Amino acid sequence: MRPAQNDRAARFEDLFRRTRIDLLRYLTRRARSPEEAADLLAETYLVAWRRLEAIPAGEEARLWLFGVARNLLKKGTSRTRTAELLVERLAIELRAARQVGEGATEDRTHLVRAALAQLGELDREILMLTAWEGLAPGQIADVIGMSANRVRVRLHRARAKLGRELRPVTPTPHRPAVVSTRAK
């Protein structure tokens, strides 16, 4: 490998090490199966490898990867698998991890997931990026290609809507039950 290629590989490796767990979490939360999560992880990093020079530095690199992963997720899984055997191996590991976690699934999880499913894709994604990835509106704006202000507005509305959907299970023990009026 020539020096320039070595530098490139080293830069990719650094990016990969810094971001792979966050990206795996992101994909595992959204993919329909461990196979899809593993496949999309490989595809996302393949895009990153090919477009390494276009990836912003620092924290923004993670947001850039989330953006790529989100677009790949939206496209579905009909993609050519990269390094198929290795993807398969990662999928097996993820499936094993999932089996351990599945026992703890509660009714509430299903209810909240069902309520989330009532929201539009974008509102759902904004909520998940906030609650699960811990991103601020400005960071979410980078991931989904929208202004931070619009993200804030949508986040507020999405929370309110999900709150209404979840009213029966929202833990409000110290407050009387209130029938809310539907906002626009």
Added chain:
Amino acid sequence: MQTGDGVETDVSRLLRSIDPVDRLALTAPGIDGAMDELGVAITCLPARSPRRRLSRPVFALGLAVLVVVIGGSVATAAILSAHTGRTMPKAQVPIGGPGEELNPAAPDFHSVALQIGADIPYPDGYGKWRDLVISDATDPSGLVSSGALHGWFAMSAFCAWVRDWDHAVAAGDGPAAAQAARTIAKAPDWKAVTDEDPYPDPAAINDPSAEAGTLFGWLLPYRDAVLAADRARVDHLLATGYGDGRCSLYDPAWRARQQREGRP
């Protein structure tokens, strides 16, 4: 009634409580090892994916290959004129562009190039942008098609008008902005564009993984943003290099900066 803050707290807490990965050991050694191997495998893959239409540097490489294919017949033509009288072979058109094969080593190449680009308007003060197109195409070791050269002028001029519109809007120069917008609106119908790409189709914005758009598809999001008088959107497209960074590549000032900083 529950306040907005209350809803926010409750909803966020609920969402966090059902986070599907909280219960998964994603840092387990097996997963770590699998990802290590995957990372190494990716760096062994080619860094460039094949694209239906190639960016300028790759295109230049394609032309170099073309020279090898065509052989030494250029040498004679070079003495006479940039016009070789040969039409691009059909099989080469998707890579090399349509029209006549031109010989950049010929002494009249500059004037022939100017004639080819004569129907492409540039805003006042952007003559250097046109010169840069010719200078880029003047590769004595290769051939260039008249269609590709015409297309490069169109791309370069389009970007020049976008920059001109941007500057005019920033300066509050309404008439200049309106003139730029009118030209930008017509650009997708320039012959240089329709000859190579009758149905421009853009790649998705903010989607680095998307398939590349058609050769001139990237013009459309810029055009739409200009016609919507949305300067922020235009600036975003420019800043993110939408269109494979062509609006930077054709900008002599940007290229000079790159050179000063020792970048290829």
